[in-house]
Amino acid sequence: MTSLLTPTPRLGFDPATKRFGQLIEGRLVDGATRVAVVDPGTAEQIAEAPAASSEQLDLAVAAARRALPAWSALDVGERGRVLHAVADVLAAHHEELAQLTTLEQGKPITQARDDVSWSIDFTRYFADYRLETEVLRDDDANRVELRRRPVGVVGAITPWNFPLFQALYKLAPALVVGNTMVLKPSPTTPLATLYFGELIRDVIPAGVFNIVGDGGDLGRRLTAHPGVDKVSFTGSTVTGRHVMAACAPTLKRLTLELGGNDAAVVLADADVEKTAEGLCTWAYSNAGQVCVSIKRIYVPSSMHEAMVEALSRRIAALTVGHGLDEQTQVGPVQNKVQYDKAREHLTVARRDGRIVAGGDALDRPGYYIAPTLVCDIDESSPLVAEETFAPIRSVLRYDDLDDAIARANATPYGLGASVWGTDIENAMDVAGRLEAGTTWINHHFQLTPDVPFGGIKQSGLGAEFGRTGVEEFTDVHVVNLKHT
Structure with a gap:
């Protein structure tokens, strides 16, 4: 059956006239250029979004680098409280974010509402997540502890099929263990993510989370950037190979969630x-x-x-x-x-x-x-x-x-x-x-924050969610004490 109805969105603003901005060091920033965003349900332009220059990307990475020491030094409970505040913002703007997602992505509004609900649930789960120190040995000779420390500045790249949800399920585990982030949404679905950045700019400390717009060529610069310590990428297998190659010169940590058949x-x-x-x-x-x-x-x-x-x-x-x-x-x-x-x-x-x-x-x-x-x-x-x-x-x-x-x-x-x-x-x-x-x-495609998810063969490297996924945002640190 085909429906010919094209309802009017119920937003508190008109996307066509709204000036969407990038989030860089807690400020909303215009792009060097702007790109058209199209409603796939009508094939008509509905908004313009900012696209960053190389210089603006450098500013965002530098902001994340400056914010890293203070953020990682915070007690994990305080970082968790910030993430719970982020979830509160998502909940308060649930319908707006769902409608923006539908307008730019095309999915049914019922599914877009699920995306926002999942974003809230995953954010709250990881806000309360704790990676405890593991004692590997404790005897008369040695005490050996396995600790986890944040990997540093994370470059996150999200695709267009679940734009907001995938942004949050990367952001929350990365931040709770002490990382900072520069996130690049897909150039065809940036609106809900940019609006989310606007909503939480006073919730997350400046520089801890940054969003840069893409005109179609920013991904390779983000993945190769020397100021980025890890890349978390979701997208096609073809693009994943390019991401992996771009990360190789600096040996960046890497998580790839790629295509499937x-x-x-x-x-x-x-x-x-x-x-x-x-x-x-x-x-x-x-x-x-x-x-x-x-x-x-x-x-x-x-x-x-x-x-x-x-x-x-x-x-x-x-x-x-x-x-x-x-x-x-x-x-x-x-x-x-x-x-x-x-x-x-x-x-x-x-x-x-x-x-x-x-x-x-x-x-x-x-x-x-x-x-x-x-x-x-x-x-x-x-x-x-x-x-x-x-x-x-x-x-x-x-x-x-x-x-x-x-x-x-x-x-x-x-x-x-x-x-x-x-x-x-x-x-x-x-x-x-x-x-x-x-x-x-007897079911398919159930994702929950406590269960690792990732591919084998050419469907990816590493995993997201669960302890395995959280550990992907950390480096191992062994402390080995010899008793005297």
Whole structure:
């Protein structure tokens, strides 16, 4: 179903006339240039955002460097109190931040509200997180302690699919352990992040958190900057390789959360209707623009037709429209480049497979792709072999479970995967054989702040969340005492 309603945002300001500023050393600063921000639901410009010069990037990094000693010297409880105050600001401006996210990103407002709620929850969790000193040895000869110290100035780079949420889930753990940060949002979705910076400029001490705007070329300068000690990057695998190369000359610490081509393996004892509901939810959320969403669905031949029918029925019932329409379930893809790629994917789908649902770009203003399901397609097709960042998914049949597992693993990616079935012991066994950083059973894409998340193979390095993720923002410091 298609909704033609384009509601008016309910903001306390007009984005078209608002002067969004960068946050540098506690001050809102104009950019050296300005870039247009487009509503993907209409393909029309809605605002302008600042873009930093190299000199402004230097100022932001220098501000973070100056703020580092005092911030890291604060008691961790005080740093936590600042982060709780940040969460309070998020809560007070929940709807504004959600609507800005929808306007610039395109996702349904219900999903944008979830993004803000997750931002609050993750910030509060890490505000209370403590990395305790670990005693490795304490005997008559030695006492050896493993301590953690902040890595320094963190350069954070966020993509356009979860712009605000990803900013907060990098910011909170980095700051609570004593780091400072310079954050660069995507040039196509900077508004909610910049507005967040405006809201908290008097909450976080000046220089501890800085936001610089990007006209499309700032990322390489941030990652190579000699004043940055660590880079936390979320984005494509292709860009991740460039980030890694830029960090090499200064041996920066590095966390990469990159692309995925997640497989869902449906077992022969799965409930078709329940499984189809879960698959549909986690394949088409955010218009399929999630690195860890379901992209390849492996189904036993014995239930292939039933599963395709159940999925097609649900896909046909999805309401596609502008994200501010409360009825919308699938919004537009985020930008013109992604839209053109999605249209190319549809051409490949028609050439290499059989389209059983969707299959078209919608004839209306904006970047809309009908949720699409393809079957009878070979895995050598780029639609299956490569990451498809659009609401286009493939169903692949199998006759032998070992073969399905081998095919699911035959990818350079290794971010997430899921297994669907009623025999939990068997599902657990299959989950253990899938090559992924996370394998879910009977659900997909659950992220919580206490559980590490990261990829293997070419889906990334390191992890975020949980103790593992917090430790990524620290260096090891061993104190070894010899008793006399």
